[in-house]
Amino acid sequence: MNKKNAAQNTDGKSTGKAASQTGTKRVESLIRTSPSVLWAGRLAEKPAAEAFAFQASISVDKRLAFDDIAGSKAHVAMLGKQGIIPRDIAAKIGRELDRISAELRAGKLTIDENAEDIHSFIEGVLTERLGDAGRMVHAGRSRNDQVALDFRLYLKRVVPELRAELAETIGVLLDQAEQHAASIMPGYTHLQRAQPVTLGHHLTAWCAALERDFSRFADALARLDECPLGSGALAGSGLPLDRKAVAGALGFSRITLNSMDSVADRDFALELSSACAITMVHLSRFCEDVVLWASEEFKFIDLAEAWSTGSSIMPQKKNPDFAELIRGKAGRTAGNLVTLLTLLKGLPYAYDKDLQEDKESLFDSLDTLCSCLRMFRGMMRDAQFNLKRMKAACGGGFLEATDAAEYLVRKGLPFRNAHETAALIVRDCIAAGQRHITDRSLAELKVRSKLFEEDIYRALTPAACVKARSLPGGSAPKEVRRQIRALRKKIR
Ligand code: ARG
Numbered sequence: 304m305n306k307k308n309a310a311q312n313t314d315g316k317s318t319g320k321a322a323s324q325t326g327t328k329r330v331e332s333l334i335r336t337s338p339s340v341l342w343a344g345r346l347a348e349k350p351a352a353e354a355f356a357f358q359a360s361i362s363v364d365k366r367l368a369f370d371d372i373a374g375s376k377a378h379v380a381m382l383g384k385q386g387i388i389p390r391d392i393a394a395k396i397g398r399e400l401d402r403i404s405a406e407l408r409a410g411k412l413t414i415d416e417n418a419e420d421i422h423s424f425i426e427g428v429l430t431e432r433l434g435d436a437g438r439m440v441h442a443g444r445s446r447n448d449q450v451a452l453d454f455r456l457y458l459k460r461v462v463p464e465l466r467a468e469l470a471e472t473i474g475v476l477l478d479q480a481e482q483h484a485a486s487i488m489p490g491y492t493h494l495q496r497a498q499p500v501t502l503g504h505h506l507t508a509w510c511a512a513l514e515r516d517f518s519r520f521a522d523a524l525a526r527l528d529e530c531p532l533g534s535g536a537l538a539g540s541g542l543p544l545d546r547k548a549v550a551g552a553l554g555f556s557r558i559t560l561n562s563m564d565s566v567a568d569r570d571f572a573l574e575l576s577s578a579c580a581i582t583m584v585h586l587s588r589f590c591e592d593v594v595l596w597a598s599e600e601f602k603f604i605d606l607a608e609a610w611s612t613g614s615s616i617m618p619q620k621k622n623p624d625f626a627e628l629i630r631g632k633a634g635r636t637a638g639n640l641v642t643l644l645t646l647l648k649g650l651p652y653a654y655d656k657d658l659q660e661d662k663e664s665l666f667d668s669l670d671t672l673c674s675c676l677r678m679f680r681g682m683m684r685d686a687q688f689n690l691k692r693m694k695a696a697c698g699g700g701f702l703e704a705t706d707a708a709e710y711l712v713r714k715g716l717p718f719r720n721a722h723e724t725a726a727l728i729v730r731d732c733i734a735a736g737q738r739h740i741t742d743r744s745l746a747e748l749k750v751r752s753k754l755f756e757e758d759i760y761r762a763l764t765p766a767a768c769v770k771a772r773s774l775p776g777g778s779a780p781k782e783v784r785r786q787i788r789a790l791r792k793k794i795r
Pocket residue numbers: 360364420446447450656658659660
């Protein structure tokens with residue numbers, strides 16, 4: 304039994320001035336013994352400092368400060384309207400919360416790193432300043448539904464910013480793609496030169512992936528757009544709370560269905576962690592292209608000096624460190640996703656303290672993705688492409704062989720025969736030391752198929768090959784420009 308509490312009277316009304324003063328004193332003494340500890344009433348003994356710090360989450364959840372304040376404001380206003388606490392006190396608490404928010408922004412109030420978590424800290428400050436009025440805030444609420452709310456509010460605020468970063472990144476890539484809609488380059492499969500495409504086609508491929516990420520984040524946002532407040536610790540509340548009013552005041556579309564699910568569920572975090580990991584895997588692959596292109600072997604891209612680094616020993620070096628680092632950081636976002644999946648998989652319903660570990664990994668993924676998008680965008684905006692090298696790389700590797708086969712198909716030959724004929728011609732060329740199918744005379748070509756005519760020479764230039772692929776999705780410059788327009792519309 305807690306002796307200190309046994310001696311205390313905790314039901315004193317804060318109506319009279321004297322009562323309010325003793326109330327304040329009582330709170331002060333509690334705060335003095337256990338700074339910002341909300342559960343000090345039950346336990347006579349405090350954890351040792353190291354143990355307290357171990358279970359605290361303030362270092363991570365302090366970034367939820369403004370969301371916590373917003374949540375408390377809506378909750379308290381509702382408590383006042385419902386007559387659960389006096390209206391004037393609700394208004395007073397609301398004003399104090401505004402003041403705390405302004406002071407935090409101005410740096411006049413700093414978050415106490417010794418507090419247990421952001422919820423305890425804000426409630427502690429309120430109570431320190433308002434006495435008994437501050438002690439009314441938590442009616443009908445638990446930190447379990449409070450943290451579920453704060454986390455969602457934070458994500459509703461931050462994920463749209465991340466989507467804006469994504470849209471801007473896609474915009475920069477589409478600008479480059481547009482400029483290079485007709486710039487010929489080799490397309491690869493198995494990292495072997497395959498068929499001529501355009502740089503615009505390649506960059507637009509990246510953008511198609513990023514646009515799906517852009518919409519993936521929106522999907523996740525739409526699903527998490529429900530307010531868990533009113534779920535209490537797990538079972539809801541017997542007080543006449545107005546959950547819908549709170550949800551509306553906080554800008555949620557709806558309230559959660561089930562109070563136990565509300566405090567136990569973190570699949571919204573999983574979805575976002577997954578969206579971050581997927582986007583980072585995309586960026587990582589683009590960066591792999593960039594690293595290859597920046598090599599002496601490819602020499603397709605010239606990264607700006609400001610987006611390159613040198614070597615401490617090799618004076619000639621210009622390294623694509625930014626691309627490499629983004630590629631490297633994709634690993635941690637994949638790790639963060641696994642962290643969260645593993646964290647959740649064995650948890651009994653409803654809330655468990657393990658859940659406190661959810662935020663750090665998602666915050667890291669969101670932060671990592673945000674900075675990587677910004678860096679990748681800058682690097683790509685300032686990059687120059689070596690168009691001559693790209694075009695030259697389309698020559699000599701028989702990238703036109705598929706088009707030669709399609710030429711024969713257009714003249715009525717079954718594709719398998721056409722494929723075989725083109726393959727034999729490639730062998731003829733290699734045997735004769737020729738680098739292009741068009742290096743052979745019409746007579747030589749006719750040995751393999753009578754269907755070849757003079758027009759084959761025009762059909763097999765890289766530009767003609769590219770232009771012929773005018774189907775939706777293809778690499779014809781006109782079609783690539785259409786894809787660019789379509790993507791621009793989607794990210795508006
Ligand atoms: N810091 C906690 C978290 O992030 C808040 C909820 C604590 N609830 C509790 N019953 N201890 O999950």
